[in-house]
Amino acid sequence: MRLVILGGGESGVGTAILGKKLGYDVFLSDFGKIKNNYKEILLINKIEWEEEKHTPELLFNADIVMKSPGIPDKSPIVVQLKEKGISVLSEIELASRFTKAVTIGITGSNGKTTTTLLTHHLLKSGGLNVGIAGNIGKSFAWQVAEDKYDSYVLELSSFQLDGIIDYRPHIAVVTNLSPDHLDRYNYEYQNYIDAKFRITMNQTEEDYLIYDADDEAINKWLEKNTVKAQLIPFSLTKKLEKGAYLENNTIITNINNEKFVMPTDNLALEGKHNVKNAMAATTVAQLMRIRKATIRESLSDFQGVEHRLEKVLKIQNVQYINDSKATNVNATFYALDSMNTPTVWIVGGVDKGNDYTELMALVREKVKAIVCLGVDNHKIIDAFANVVDVVVEVAAMDEAVKVAQKLAEKGDTVLLSPACASFDLFESYEDRGRQFKLAVQNL
Known part of the structure; x- marks a missing residue:
């Protein structure tokens, strides 16, 4: 039984280990780069792999293919595999x-x-x-x-x-x-x-x-x-x-x-x-x-979740909150809804087709200033420039936090709740959240 795995991240490498245990002939292929820690695991378990390419002759002889969740169904390699009648499953399945x-x-x-x-x-x-x-x-x-x-x-x-x-x-x-x-x-x-x-x-x-x-x-x-x-x-x-x-x-x-x-x-x-x-x-x-x-x-x-309304520090009576996990408007809605003090809101990133109108009432009521942290902030500025007096654009996390500190007064909250994905300036929302916490600790 030949098991081919597309994607060398957590689910791909985990599936490779399961396949190996089941006695399958396992091959892992990643169109991008595989992280070093995962490469080590593949080597230790004697699992064959390739990176930065998909070699058709090594993939099309599969009996079964596991596709990592990050790879869309429309991607050419997935379409070709399905056309050949090869079963493409998720790791969970x-x-x-x-x-x-x-x-x-x-x-x-x-x-x-x-x-x-x-x-x-x-x-x-x-x-x-x-x-x-x-x-x-x-x-x-x-x-x-x-x-x-x-x-x-x-x-x-x-x-x-x-x-x-x-x-x-x-x-x-x-x-x-x-x-x-x-x-x-x-x-x-x-x-x-x-x-x-x-x-x-x-x-x-x-x-x-x-x-x-x-x-x-x-x-x-x-x-x-x-x-x-x-x-x-x-x-x-x-x-x-x-x-x-x-x-x-x-x-x-x-x-x-x-x-x-x-x-x-x-x-x-x-x-x-x-x-x-x-x-x-x-x-x-x-x-x-x-x-x-x-x-x-x-x-x-219960201790709660890192990067989800996580209280970082109180400095000069200003509470800093890390909600980096808010990668869509709805998550940020919850964050703003739970604010009880005037808020300096750090927002922005890769927009996934966001509609900011549902945040309007909460922004009017709770947000005193907006710090836009992203490569392209025009949608956020267009949405809120008439609602909030102060809107500032920055291009790095430490700058965002320093600007927010200047804008915040005693009793306020500085909230990182981006409503967007992180990939324009950060590796992941976790990376974004950790950089925020580090910047706050360095104030």
Whole structure:
């Protein structure tokens, strides 16, 4: 069996290790450069690879191809492979065929990393032997190869879900939907929504779909499509007979006739969106039979996510917050919504077709100055120049932070929440967030 892998990143290398363990003839091909740490792993495991090219004769003799999620379906090599009738799968699909572990799949436009980490924290604290993978940490295929866990919490992007065929999570979560990555979906929001809902396509009556019942796009999709899984909604606005809802600043969940109550004041994470993330994670924990006392304790001691509304430092009574993970408008909406003080907002990067109008009311109410950090800022300036008195353009993170410090007064907040991808000036949103933290520490 010849397994060809396209892409030499985390999911590609993890799949190569799984393929090797299964006794396949494995070959990995990356059109770009492979990072040195991954090359070392490939060499140690005696896996053949190439970089900066795709050699057709080494790829077209594959029985099966695993395509990394970053490679679009339209890329010429993928199109050619499919034309030759070669099966092209995602890492999640391939790895799921070789594990008996129960999986909890979490997708959505925002909140999925926090919900995934929080869910994993609840299940692990409850004594389950549970791994965490997908869009986060060590790849799912790699962990399946090591075969250590009885269950997994998987953060799943639409790109990962595009490549599934039979993958079936026992519990699926859709946190929310807003336009994102539309460049990969022919700029059709509906295509992106359909991709997200692939998470439930193989579920049966024994499985569960947990979703945000306040989300218009989710509700519309559920009205038009049949889902076999048992539906469990959560809501901040409606009282639900089954599911999770909010009443008098208290989260109430009713799952399998088991009631759970937790005041929102006791949550470790702040902000309305985190109440929703906590509802989703709690629902999963109850379905997985975690004790209520453990759930309560774990919700109150959770550490949060790096680069997501992460408090960095308070300098001269100005709070600096790193929300570099906000790579779309909707994520920045949550960030601005949770600001309680006048805010100097650092924004910008690679625009993925953003519509800034939905931020207008929040910017008017909360933002005193904007620092644009990007190669091309015209859209941001056009959108907000008439709303905010001070708009400054910069081209480097340390400059952005120094300018923000000058603009901020005692009691203000400086918020990095870019609403854009990072690739114009940084390697990744993590790199952007770390540079921000370093610049703040150097003030």
